Structures are given as structure tokens and as C-alpha cells.
Amino acid sequence: MKMKRFISLVTVFAMCISIFASLTITAQAEETVSYTSPSTVWDFNAAPAGTGINTPIISDQAEYDLEDKSIKFPAAAKGTGTLTLDLSPAVNSDVEIEFDTTGHDKTLGQQYIYFTVTNSEGDEIVSLTAHPYDATGSYAGVNKLLICGEQAAVDADISALFGAKTTQVKLTVDYTARKVTAVIGDKTFNGTIPAKAMKDLGQFKFWVSRSKKAESRYISLDNLSVKEFTSTETPAVDESLNAYTSATYGGVASRIKAPENATGKPIVIFLSSSSRFGTDNEGQLYQAEDFFKLFNDNDAILAAPQASTAWDATSLKAYIDGIKAAYNSTDVTVIGNLEGAAAAYALAKDNTAGKIIPISGYDSTIITTTAKVWAFGGYNDENISNIRTTVNTLQKAKADVLYTELPFDGSGILDKAASADGIKDWILSDVAASKTVDLVIFMGQSNMAGR
Numbered sequence: 001m002k003m004k005r006f007i008s009l010v011t012v013f014a015m016c017i018s019i020f021a022s023l024t025i026t027a028q029a030e031e032t033v034s035y036t037s038p039s040t041v042w043d044f045n046a047a048p049a050g051t052g053i054n055t056p057i058i059s060d061q062a063e064y065d066l067e068d069k070s071i072k073f074p075a076a077a078k079g080t081g082t083l084t085l086d087l088s089p090a091v092n093s094d095v096e097i098e099f100d101t102t103g104h105d106k107t108l109g110q111q112y113i114y115f116t117v118t119n120s121e122g123d124e125i126v127s128l129t130a131h132p133y134d135a136t137g138s139y140a141g142v143n144k145l146l147i148c149g150e151q152a153a154v155d156a157d158i159s160a161l162f163g164a165k166t167t168q169v170k171l172t173v174d175y176t177a178r179k180v181t182a183v184i185g186d187k188t189f190n191g192t193i194p195a196k197a198m199k200d201l202g203q204f205k206f207w208v209s210r211s212k213k214a215e216s217r218y219i220s221l222d223n224l225s226v227k228e229f230t231s232t233e234t235p236a237v238d239e240s241l242n243a244y245t246s247a248t249y250g251g252v253a254s255r256i257k258a259p260e261n262a263t264g265k266p267i268v269i270f271l272s273s274s275s276r277f278g279t280d281n282e283g284q285l286y287q288a289e290d291f292f293k294l295f296n297d298n299d300a301i302l303a304a305p306q307a308s309t310a311w312d313a314t315s316l317k318a319y320i321d322g323i324k325a326a327y328n329s330t331d332v333t334v335i336g337n338l339e340g341a342a343a344a345y346a347l348a349k350d351n352t353a354g355k356i357i358p359i360s361g362y363d364s365t366i367i368t369t370t371a372k373v374w375a376f377g378g379y380n381d382e383n384i385s386n387i388r389t390t391v392n393t394l395q396k397a398k399a400d401v402l403y404t405e406l407p408f409d410g411s412g413i414l415d416k417a418a419s420a421d422g423i424k425d426w427i428l429s430d431v432a433a434s435k436t437v438d439l440v441i442f443m444g445q446s447n448m449a450g451r
Helices: 009-020 239-245 283-293 311-328 338-350 384-396 413-417 423-430
Strands: 039-042 057-060 064-065 070-072 080-091 095-103 109-120 124-130 144-147 150-154 166-174 179-184 185-191 201-208 219-228 245-249 254-258 267-271 301-305 332-337 357-358 372-379 400-405 437-442 445-450
Touching: 039 095, 070 080, 070 357, 080 219, 095 201, 109 166, 124 166, 124 179, 144 179, 144 185, 150 185, 201 219, 219 254, 219 283, 245 311, 254 283, 254 311, 267 283, 267 338, 283 301, 283 332, 283 413, 301 311, 311 332, 311 338, 332 338, 357 413, 357 423, 372 384
Parallel strands: 267 301, 267 332, 332 357, 357 372, 372 400
Antiparallel strands: 039 219, 057 080, 064 070, 070 219, 080 201, 095 166, 095 219, 109 124, 109 201, 124 144, 144 150, 166 179, 179 185, 245 254, 254 301, 437 445
16 A cells, blocks of 8 residues: 655654654743843843743853852863853844853863854854864864854954953844844954844853863853844845735735746745744745745746734635636645644645645644645654644545654754755645655554655
8 A cells, every 4th residue: 555654764763763752841930030122131140040031041060150240151060051041022123132251260271162142933143153262273163153154253263352351242133234243352243144034033042161170260151131222224125025026815915926927837825934924025935935946937836925913714715716816727735834834734624725735733623635735844843743643634534645754843844844855846746756765653653664
């Protein structure tokens, strides 16, 4: 019997592990201290709270220094010390982050500092790795500053910025102008934020690792602040938007890219996750980019509608009926990411879509569908059990289902789903890649067959 779900070889190992161990989710206690706009400053005159969000949390070898009134990343112990600041809701504006680091005593080898600034989608806007006492440049390649993944400084540029002194750091993240300015000590570095980056701040993280120990040699962090500001820069313009036109169907605003002779062409619709909800009719397109870039100009009609607060199946049906009528096409594929995945399943229930690609999402009420389904899940996704159950339900109902599980969490598999072997051919002609291994799980039991 032909199996209906497929998974890559690398995933079989991860999935086999799941047969023997269940995933347990434990809710984290939340601290009542809240983030205050437009400015929050932690001068560490008192120890930070032990748990929660919107307040700095120290862990591992980091500790509060009662004498210096700062966070100490001690040299008396090997390992890693960490300070994490998770902001919820994410700071949805231009933002400045400032802090001071101090190196105590004299030089010490095998000690490194790191910090990252991350948006709510997990993308690193700023990332630094440095050997804090590397004044001679003997740790070539270790010292580097990345801004949105692009190298802004390396080695000698930053090797002597940290040491037995106090170094002030100021990071200005200007989403309006799509610019980052990093001032570290007496040096300034600049970088560009890509248009597709989520325009918010979700986390600041600072940590120190070391493989030697000396009681008097350590690094401390003090005077951490997060400040929103209003940019005075000229707003950046994204020329790539010019390839897409604004179009509204069934009351739903969207961006559309259609071939010159679009009549009868396949329609590919992308439904974003909630992080791209809004009213700008732009943000959703950047999340759709991973899939849309697969297609040549004449392959398909590409459509990215935007929800303001949540996806509504009735509105989406009206939207799809409108775009089908406009282009006289009946071939519709709906790709849904996270919250968009549940909406894609809803459209499959009444056969509004002929094919759906739900990514890291599920529908506990769906029983069967005549739509073709290629579902994606992340092994570390908190909802992986529900995702598997949804796929299993459809398979047992004889629906046409492919399933690929990847060894990542759900928030990080959109681009990996878009690069899956055969995904473009499946969308355009129902043909999937043949180099697969089948894996079916029913209530913890597995059946595997090589193909």
C-alpha cells in the first residue's frame, strides 16, 4: 500500500527518539514587573527577579554582586553565565539599548563575551562575539560583530574594546530608516536592516563563557536600559514592493503578483502568522517571500492577503472566490504559517482550496478533506503532538497527505519548508520528490518503510 506521508532521512532519527520519550511542556512562572514605555532602566541597585518576563533574568554562573551593585559573570567558576531580558509584548518601535561592561583585574585567556538583540520571530538583529582582553589580535576570527547576519566588524576592529576597564555600549535599532548603529567604547559601526525583518525587539541576551578560573578576574554588566524613540530619519523605501500590486477581494486587502497572461494560471496564496497581522498591507508579503521566490514570472499568480487581528474562514473564502473569478482559475494552493496553518485547514474542510501547505499548525476538528495536503512540523514545536494527530486523522480517513517533520522548533521552519525537495513541483503539478522515507506514527507506534 502506498504510504501517504513522507519525511527526510535526517528526520527519521529525531522521530524515532519521539517514540520512546514524550514531550512535556511546563509553564514558566511570570514575574509581575512589567516593561514600561518609553524608557526602562535597570541600574541593579537591587538584585533582579529570579523568573519572569520584562525583567532581566540571570542564570548559570551569573550572580548579583552586592558590593558593586552589578551583575557579575564570575571567574571563580568555569562555564557560562547569562543575563536574559525577554520582552512581552515585543517593543514594536524604534529602540535603543544601552549597557556598561567592566573587566576586572588583568588579562585572562579563554574567556569570551557575547550579546544578541533578537526580534519576536527569532532573527538576530545584532550579534557580537568577542574575546574581551584580546588586545593583540591573537584570537583571529573570534571577534566579530554581525548586524542582521552581515559582518560589520571583525578582529582588530573590536578586539581591544573590552578589557580591564569600563566599556559603554549603545545599540540604536532604527526600523524606520532600516539602520543599526552600534557604538562600542570609542568606535561606531553601522549596518542595514532588511525590509523583511520583523520590526520589533523581543529579547536582549548577554552571556560570558570561560574555561579557566581566577577569583579576581571577571566581567560585570551594569546600567542596562531599553528605550523607545521616534526616528527623525527619512523612512526607507522597499523597491521590491513595486513588483506587487494592492488588490482587495471579499473585503480582504492583499498584495498580488500576476503574469502578463494570468488567465487560468495556478493561484498560490500565503497566509502569515500572527506576527505579521496588521493594516499596512506589506508585512505579510515579507513572510511569504520564502515561498514566492521559488516561482518564475510566468509560473503562477502569487497572493498574500493580510489579516488585521485574526484569520476568518468566511472572509478568506470570499477572498479566494474573488481572486479565482478575477483570473478564471480553479487551481488554488494555500500555504499557512503557524496561525495561518489553522486557516489553511479550515479552507480545506469545504474544498475552497485544492492543495494546502500547513506549517507548524493543526486543526483538531478536521476529519477528512478532498484537498491535497503537505504538512510540515518541527520536532521541537510545542504543538507537535497536535500536528501529528491532525495528520494521522487525515491519513486514516484516506486523505491525500504528505508530512515532513524537521528537527527544529515551529517558529524556525518556514524557510526550510520552502526549500523542501519537490515543493514547487507539488504546488504546480502535484508531483513530489521521490527520495523519501515513510514514517507513520499511530498512538506511539511506528511503521517505517524505505522508499
